[in-house]
Amino acid sequence: MIVTASLLLSHLTSEVSKDSLRQTLTHLSTYPTRNTNTPELEKAAEWVASEFKKIPGLRVELMRYDVKKGRRVVADKSVVQVVATLPGESDKKIIVGGHLDTINLTGDPLTAIAPGINDDGSGVALTLECARILSQKRWRNTLVFVAFSGEEQGLFGSGALAERAQKESWKIEAMLNNDTVGASQGPGKLKDKKRVRLYSEESTDHNSRELARFIEWETRGKVKGFSPWLVFRKDRFQRGGDHTPFNIKGFNAVRFVEAIEYLTHQHTDKDTLEGIDFDYLANVVRLNLISLSSFASAADAPTNVRYDAKQAHDTIVRWNSQPGVSYRVYWRESSSSVWQGMVEAGEKNEVTIKGKNKDDHVFAVGAVGGVPISAG
Numbered sequence: 001m002i003v004t005a006s007l008l009l010s011h012l013t014s015e016v017s018k019d020s021l022r023q024t025l026t027h028l029s030t031y032p033t034r035n036t037n038t039p040e041l042e043k044a045a046e047w048v049a050s051e052f053k054k055i056p057g058l059r060v061e062l063m064r065y066d067v068k069k070g071r072r073v074v075a076d077k078s079v080v081q082v083v084a085t086l087p088g089e090s091d092k093k094i095i096v097g098g099h100l101d102t103i104n105l106t107g108d109p110l111t112a113i114a115p116g117i118n119d120d121g122s123g124v125a126l127t128l129e130c131a132r133i134l135s136q137k138r139w140r141n142t143l144v145f146v147a148f149s150g151e152e153q154g155l156f157g158s159g160a161l162a163e164r165a166q167k168e169s170w171k172i173e174a175m176l177n178n179d180t181v182g183a184s185q186g187p188g189k190l191k192d193k194k195r196v197r198l199y200s201e202e203s204t205d206h207n208s209r210e211l212a213r214f215i216e217w218e219t220r221g222k223v224k225g226f227s228p229w230l231v232f233r234k235d236r237f238q239r240g241g242d243h244t245p246f247n248i249k250g251f252n253a254v255r256f257v258e259a260i261e262y263l264t265h266q267h268t269d270k271d272t273l274e275g276i277d278f279d280y281l282a283n284v285v286r287l288n289l290i291s292l293s294s295f296a297s298a299a300d301a302p303t304n305v306r307y308d309a310k311q312a313h314d315t316i317v318r319w320n321s322q323p324g325v326s327y328r329v330y331w332r333e334s335s336s337s338v339w340q341g342m343v344e345a346g347e348k349n350e351v352t353i354k355g356k357n358k359d360d361h362v363f364a365v366g367a368v369g370g371v372p373i374s375a376g
């Protein structure tokens with residue numbers, strides 16, 4: 001079992017193609033702007049949809065929603081974004097996406113050049129690449145790949161999809177937003193090729209925080225010289241992204257963003273192909289692939305995860321299990337931000353962890369590949 005899983009994982013991560021990422025971004029460079037107010041956004045969305053349609057198994061939708069005239073919106077408008085679904089055996093959904101729209105804050109919204117190759121062409125290229133690779137297999141859970149629009153106007157596209165998800169009672173295990181994930185070089189000597197920041201919603205026990213912590217665990221040591229850098233904040237100072245509307249609706253969502261942003265190039269005509277480090281972007285794709293394949297394979301989470309009430313230096317953790325589902329128990333010291341150990345529990349519904357006291361450790365239980373639930 002484990003051998004198969006690791007073979008699959010190395011297959012997935014070796015499939016990442018810098019050429020394919022480059023082709024996407026080279027095409028996106030042909031639009032002078034992809035500002036949500038312009039017809040170019042529509043054209044780019046149709047192109048992304050046509051790329052998704054080349055991938056066998058995907059159901060591709062041009063989703064429309066309305067925006068009202070207001071801040072950064074020049075007139076009432078119907079806006080399009082792309083939603084591609086790879087149906088699984090279950091209706092549990094895993095969402096990954098980036099935003100297709102761009103903005104140039106130094107010029108006219110309709111005419112200013114806004115290439116947005118890193119922000120967020122990189123996230124769109126990553127999403128297409130994940131779709132291409134993950135569609136080679138059928139998964140237990142349903143994968144949803146999204147090229148959002150209206151992000152730069154106020155997260156309108158992700159807001160519309162999160163609202164629809166709530167109305168249609170989507171069961172979302174995880175939503176991974178990738179926004180500005182293509183560069184390792186900032187101004188001057190600022191550089192970081194080894195990490196991508198992973199933001200998660202405030203409050204220690206928020207589901208988004210547990211999702212981020214689990215992504216760190218599942219990907220640890222699996223992409224050579226590269227790892228997520230957990231940031232326990234919902235986003236950067238006074239800024240936002242497409243994960244936030246999902247968190248607001250009660251879903252688990254996190255954001256990847258490169259470690260060092262070139263802030264003076266962002267939202268100008270300088271956000272071009274030259275700024276992209278394809279080795280870096282490919283590594284962010286790999287972290288997403290490992291996480292997505294893990295969530296896409298996971299059975300339902302255990303319920304009623306609890307401690308045995310007795311005072312003891314060994315800790316007994318129990319949960320309600322489902323037949324045929326294998327579980328894992330994770331532990332960390334209460335002051336550690338990351339999981340420090342894991343025990344395979346197989347199909348059991350109880351495990352004793354020797355020498356780890358529940359007074360000073362946190363324990364959680366998950367179905368293999370699924371975000372664990374903390375014991376209480």
Ligand SMILES: [Zn+2]
Nearest residue numbers: 119120179180
């Ligand atoms: Zn962005």
